[in-house]
Amino acid sequence: MVSFPVHHFDPAHGRVVPRVSVLAGGLSSEREISLASGTAVATALRELGEEVRELDPSEVQVSHCDWEPGEVALLALHGRGGEDGQIQLELETIGVAYTGCGVAASRQAFRKSRAKACFELAGVPTPEAMILERGSDPVLPIGLIDRCGSAVVVKPDAQGSSLGVRLVRTPSDYSEALDLAFSLGSRVLVERAVLGPEWTVGWLDDQPLPPTLIETPRGLFDFEAKYEDTETGLTFPSPVPGSTAAQVIQVSRRACEAIGTRGLVRVDLRVDEAGNPWVLEVNTIPGLTAHSLVPRAAAEAGLELGQLARQMILSASNTLRGCHIRQDQMPGFLPRAVS
Numbered sequence: 001m002v003s004f005p006v007h008h009f010d011p012a013h014g015r016v017v018p019r020v021s022v023l024a025g026g027l028s029s030e031r032e033i034s035l036a037s038g039t040a041v042a043t044a045l046r047e048l049g050e051e052v053r054e055l056d057p058s059e060v061q062v063s064h065c066d067w068e069p070g071e072v073a074l075l076a077l078h079g080r081g082g083e084d085g086q087i088q089l090e091l092e093t094i095g096v097a098y099t100g101c102g103v104a105a106s107r108q109a110f111r112k113s114r115a116k117a118c119f120e121l122a123g124v125p126t127p128e129a130m131i132l133e134r135g136s137d138p139v140l141p142i143g144l145i146d147r148c149g150s151a152v153v154v155k156p157d158a159q160g161s162s163l164g165v166r167l168v169r170t171p172s173d174y175s176e177a178l179d180l181a182f183s184l185g186s187r188v189l190v191e192r193a194v195l196g197p198e199w200t201v202g203w204l205d206d207q208p209l210p211p212t213l214i215e216t217p218r219g220l221f222d223f224e225a226k227y228e229d230t231e232t233g234l235t236f237p238s239p240v241p242g243s244t245a246a247q248v249i250q251v252s253r254r255a256c257e258a259i260g261t262r263g264l265v266r267v268d269l270r271v272d273e274a275g276n277p278w279v280l281e282v283n284t285i286p287g288l289t290a291h292s293l294v295p296r297a298a299a300e301a302g303l304e305l306g307q308l309a310r311q312m313i314l315s316a317s318n319t320l321r322g323c324h325i326r327q328d329q330m331p332g333f334l335p336r337a338v339s
Contacts, residue, residue: 017313017317019052019068020045020051023075023087025056026082027081030159033287034076034079037289040305048310063090063093070317072096073096075087076285078285099264100263101262127153130191154177156182156188198269199211200268212293216233248269248277288308295308
């Protein structure tokens, strides 16, 4: 178990900050997942002796809440209203520190098309894609399908938890996938499918968590694979120099820099047959349940959920002072070989 130096904590309270407010729920299509994240992280922090209150912004406006000096808002709000910069702007307006990315980075990452533009400008490898507006010619991306030669992924431009994401292998499946994606938003991304292994890397400021290889028989790590399929497996290959794990760390770091992230984020990637990583997206408020990807990677590094949350809070507090989590403030993870 990782121990934390005493100087990380407020000696007057024996805590990271006087109080933590966990914000979860909201009105997005990911409400139930957000509530599960909020409950899990609030429980984990209380078990470590932190003073925690839970707030649902759909039930109470944050500007109407009483905030203590030094209090931090821990954001577990997934989807619209949480990851799109809205709650971040509200908290900045009233001067409350919060975990995760700032307003601009949240807005960039939430719309996949905007994130791709950032990746392309920074030279970060990301699959070719087209954007469709509701009411536009649905035949348009068939040319993309023809150029890709095998498959495309159809997804809403602004959703999380892989909601509405479908792998299309034949043109006959395209119309149904498009209808599903448009049911969740007015803009749809049609992206060249990279059919190799799927990876994800969690980051806390500029420190990576163990890179995670996702194995699912579904062919795509979609909503069902994330939350329902018991056959989904995770492994944590050792990032030795020259390995795929080392490469996905390097590329995901560049993706974070392109967006301008801070705090806890997760970068999702696919690796093609030649071993080249391609960035799919950056998730600025990853899931925080015991079954979520980032907490499981953190556990591999020796950080239980409550300890991970403490590091998130420290990052938010440090942001006010213009600094980040340092290497000596994070436990170094011990690479483990995959059998």
